[in-house]
Amino acid sequence: MAGELWVAVIVAAAGTLLMRLLPLVWMQRRLAREDGQGGAAAMPRWLGVLGPVMIAAMLGASLVPAAGTLNAWVATIVGGAVTLLVWWRTKSLGWPVVWGVVAFGVVRFLAVTVN
Amino acid sequence: MNDQAISAGGRAWVKGVRDAIPLLGGYIPVAISFGLIANQSGFSSWEAIIISLVIYAGASQFLFVGMVASGAPLWLVVVMTLLINARHLVYAPNLAPWLTGNRWWFWLMHGLTDQVFALAHTRLPALPSSERLGWFTGAMLLAWFSWVGGTALGAFAGQELTGRWPLLNDVMPFALPALFVVLLAPRFTSWLWAAALGCAIVVALLFAANGLPNVAIPVAALLGAAVFFVMQSNTRAEV
Incomplete structure (x- = not known):
């Protein structure tokens, strides 16, 4: 350099x-x-x-999936809903994130497997 | 400092590291991409790592290496990098009421990224003042090291990694929106806040979905704040 x-x-x-x-x-x-x-x-x-x-704006910007496909959007909605649901039940920081990522990953994995 | 205070500081440090773990899912894949792109833009692996170490601001780093690679004048590269990071101006004042008088806070501000701010804004008010410095140090250092480590991984082995686990690279970044959902959910305490936060989420999503991620956050935040104050003044006028 x-x-x-x-x-x-x-x-x-x-x-x-x-x-x-x-x-x-x-x-x-x-x-x-x-x-x-x-x-x-x-x-x-x-x-x-x-x-x-500002945090709300960061959430909005980060919700746009990199893949940009319909499946990626569905995975985002499912992952977000699961995150919210687990937060509602546990009121904790870590578990809602873990389960949200798992739900997002399952939907993405199913799409790749089916296709 | 007595033994009890040192022990509390140590526990707080571990708590900060634990709370920041969800950030890794978002930081590491993006940092790997940065390392890879910096390499492809003509920067050596060590140069990419140093940029991550000293600038430590995701979007602006991508812009920095992209503009340098395209041959843009360096003064413009610096101005654009700083403009993108200008949103950071409002972060520290928002945390100030919960920061102690310790001089270390000034140096720790290097780690005040978007995500660390979001985490600290929610967690610091809930912690006793004796634990805040330790908590922030742990959270900030884990985030920083993961960003630098991810850059190193991307710079040295990025192509092999993304080729071997393409789905993992796609899935892990969802940890960031999931974390923001958790941080934001408790703030929907009234219709006023729901409208302001909802507006900011939707506007940022629309901007980012249309290829304008860098302006998404400041524009959406300003509109969200405008909704808050307009609705608040209307409510007062009706009363």
């Missing part, structure tokens, strides 16, 4: 780190100023809303 390409990697890496780090410094100063309220109460309302909707 040429020298200028290394510089590009370093600038991109430093910029990404600063975008993750500097807003924390800003928010911690703000929280320190509003010492009496503290915690989540001192957070701007828009920021408190933006967090969960």
Whole structure:
């Protein structure tokens, strides 16, 4: 890799780190100023809303299957439903993910086997 | 620090690693693809690994190697990489109320990816403050190492791996949407939140399905937030 390409990697890496780090410094100063309220109460309302909707947007973007076939979409719906069902029963983090992936995999495997 | 605090920190670290295990299903296959594509774009295996180690931001890394391979000017490559990562600006402030005063937090922000943020946003408020640093360190390091390890696998043996287990490469990434479902489900606490979150999910899905995954997250999140505040102000006006 040429020298200028290394510089590009370093600038991109430093910029990404600063975008993750500097807003924390800003928010911690703000929280320190509003010492009496503290915690989540001192957070701007828009920021408190933006967090969960960012996670929702990540979910939406990640739902699109790489294969893009009808079967892949059916597998996504089945996998999502099973994940939700197991979460409803267990209220845990790991098992719903495991069973969701298994359900998704079974539908994908059946499609490959049948075809 | 007394023995009890050290022991609590150690347990929290293990808990963080355990909670982050579902991330591996999404990280490793995508990292293998990155290693493979970086190789095909003319980067050596070690260069691909270093990019994953220091930039550590999935979508922007693909863009970085793709633009370099196509001969784009380097300043544009850097600007586009940073633009894609701009959504990270809102992550740390959202976690700030639950972070302790320890200086290590600043360095740990290197690992604040989309998925680690989603996990931490749900788990940190539920943990006692003495366990948060340990939990985040464990979760963040597992995610980071899996991304770097996956890149190494892809760079050194990607073609053989994807050729031998094509279905596994297709199935494992479903762990990410499954994890997001679990993290998001408890937040559907009212019609207001259901509308805002539902809007963000549908808009992001439509953008990503139409080949615009990079703009999907910021646009969908802004629309979801807009739905929240419009509905909230309408409800107040009716009252």
